[in-house]
Amino acid sequence: MTRIVEPAILACPRCNYPMRRTRYASIHFYAATYWSDGYTSTISVAGNPDLGVCCSCESIFWVEDAEELGIMHREPESTQWPWWKRGLARFDEKATATLAKEKAWRAIPDQWHFAGQIEPPRARELLWALAQGVGDTPARERRLRQKIWWVGNHPDRGGYAIRDPMTPAQAHENRLALLELVRQDGETHKRHLTEAELLRQLGYFDEALAVLEHTLLIGNETAVLLAENARARETKVVKVGGWSELEGG
């Protein structure tokens, strides 16, 4: 079960405008589909975006850079209590605690009540973010370029009403730049599969096959599938049996 608790209020790193971020007590992913580019589709979309758009100044920021101002508490039941119940509250530990919650709730700045949800950037905004230097470290540039890569592959996944926001030249350039960043990763299954997949989608089939022959990928089902597609000179993203088990592998 995915369970949501009281949201947090975060400040936009640029203009300090308060925004609401959903907090989860637990997250459950239903019916995941894994794709050859490392993207996972789920029926129930849960979890918070790592990049957000400010609803006030429209800047795009990393949510981890946004200061948490506090928690948006729910209105406690005590606001409905009659005067005599409030008077008796001090004799009851639970009622005293409820009144303390009410005090905290009343201290919430008015602005927080109107705080909008942090929304993830749309496809086109990701390109804008890249151009604006939001990928300010190699790791962040990598995350941003990976998002752009995934968005560009969405039309080939079926069921996504998203058009590729990039021209073929932009998509090509992004894959090449991402390839350079991925090659800086350590020796893992995931790194080699991602490298091979980028090469395959770039149309460099022989190079993709050479990477897939890496000893780390011997007996790997995803590598076999990618090699089949590379030999068939296919460049589109494909479904794979699993990817998550390769995390950290």
Ligand SMILES: [Zn+2]
């Ligand atoms: Zn802002």
